[in-house]
Amino acid sequence: MPRSLTADDFAADAPHVARALIGATLLVDGVGGVIVETEAYDRGEPASHTHAGPTPRNRAMFGAPGHAYVYRSYGIHWCLNFVCREAGHGAGVLIRAIEPTQGLDLMRARRGLENARLLCAGPGRVGQALGIALQHYGLPLDQAPFALLAAGGGARAEVVAGPRIGISKAVDLPWRFGLAGSRYLSRRF
Numbered sequence: 001m002p003r004s005l006t007a008d009d010f011a012a013d014a015p016h017v018a019r020a021l022i023g024a025t026l027l028v029d030g031v032g033g034v035i036v037e038t039e040a041y042d043r044g045e046p047a048s049h050t051h052a053g054p055t056p057r058n059r060a061m062f063g064a065p066g067h068a069y070v071y072r073s074y075g076i077h078w079c080l081n082f083v084c085r086e087a088g089h090g091a092g093v094l095i096r097a098i099e100p101t102q103g104l105d106l107m108r109a110r111r112g113l114e115n116a117r118l119l120c121a122g123p124g125r126v127g128q129a130l131g132i133a134l135q136h137y138g139l140p141l142d143q144a145p146f147a148l149l150a151a152g153g154g155a156r157a158e159v160v161a162g163p164r165i166g167i168s169k170a171v172d173l174p175w176r177f178g179l180a181g182s183r184y185l186s187r188r189f
Contacts, residue, residue, distance in 0.1 A: 005141065005148040007066030010084040014040035014091040017084040019177045021093060022159045023151030028130040029144075031103030033120065035095060036182040039164045040175040041081075043090035050090030060138040061090050068146070070127075070137040077124025078132040082141060096176070097121050099184040100129065122186040162189045 005024065010017055018040035026032045041048040049058045049071065060069040061083055069081040069092050081092040098120040100107055107119045107129040120126045141148050151157055158180040163171050165187055178185050 002149040002152040005066075005150055007064060007140070007142060009150075010065035010082060010141070011086065012084060014042045014084050014093055015175050015177075017082065018093040018175065019159055019161070021082070021095075022177055022179050023157035025101075025147075025149040025152075026095065026098060026130075027102060027147040027149075028132065028136070030147075031106050031130055032098060032147075033101035034099040034179075035097075036099050036179040036184045037095075037097035037186055038177050039094040039096055040173075040177075041092055041094065042085075045170040045173060048090065048092075050092075054090070058090070061092050062088055063138065066141050068136050068139045068141060070132055070134060072134075073124055078127035078134070078136075079123040080127055080130070080132050080136070094123055095126050096123050097178075097182075097184055097186045098126055099179075099182060106131075117183055121184055125186075160189045 018038040021035050021038050024035050026035050043050040050061045054062050064087045065084045067083045069083055071079055073079050080095045083092050085091040100119045111119055111129050120129045160178050160180045161174045162176050164176045
């Protein structure tokens with residue numbers, strides 16, 4: 001059985017954590033699947049919510065690694081990020097897409113669609129399918145309602161990297177990571 005991820009797994013820089021999360025399993029109250037796409041963000045680059053320093057909205061990103069940072073995107077979608085590095089730094093990983101494997105009926109009901117490929121293909125879709133809301137803000141990722149399991153099996157996932165999407169600053173950084181060949185990505189690399 002794969003090991004559960006702990007706060008120690010998030011005590012590295014955001015690109016390292018983002019790459020390492022590909023192939024891990026994310027469950028929220030038993031609903032979720034395999035992480036197939038992530039993006040890294042760091043206080044030192046202008047696309048990060050932490051670039052200008054701590055605010056009431058981003059305070060979780062300056063907390064201990066291994067906690068959830070949840071924010072509303074476009075006033076509609078809740079997005080899930082994992083805080084990484086050391087407390088006070090302001091870095092995290094956005095969960096962009098998962099391959100749904102558990103709780104598909106509930107995800108379909110939450111999203112109002114049947115197509116499994118589209119249930120969690122994008123950060124807003126991930127949030128909606130997993131039932132992410134403000135109540136998850138700041139919660140530790142190694143405790144309920146979260147379960148995070150390291151990638152299973154002996155072979156490491158083949159990871160591809162490229163520029164982040166949906167941003168207008170620091171677009172040249174190759175900090176978007178995905179599972180090579182996955183049909184569940186939000187967008188092809």
